Amino acid sequence: MDRLPDQLQPGLHLVFVGTAASERSAATGHYYAHPGNRFWRTLHEVGLTPRLYLPAEFPALLSLGIGFTDLCKLGAGMDHVALKAGVDVASFVKKIRQHRPATVAFTSKKAASLFYGRPTSTIALGRQPEQNDFPITFVLASPSGAASGAWTLQPWRELAEHVGRKA
Structure with a gap:
């Protein structure tokens, strides 16, 4: 059973793609649910949402054209634990091609590295080719509190500018 339900539908402006649910997110059933996670504050700060949403309100973002999924749907916790449940990139690609969002945003270099099949050290932040x-x-940049040392708001701002031009 999936730890977090996909929040996808045709015509979305943006789909956020995580690696896997955190333990808190899996327990609550809400994306980016840990209080130390910057995700919800960042969405509002960069202008992707008109107000600060709470993790439990994630389904409401569909009305803003924003969806959610993860590469690892069965695992939960820190990546080194969660990813033992397996990553299904082919299934992810199939879902994205089926729903055809305008933009996909990986919420960490780790998630992107799994998708691209390359080491995280070769993944640049920001818009990809x-x-x-x-x-x-x-x-x-990962909004997780566990990744605080690599935090930067810049790629989030770049994404917000891009989505703003597309909306």
């Missing part, structure tokens, strides 16, 4: 038959893609 375009790929055939796949939406415009961004890689964001």
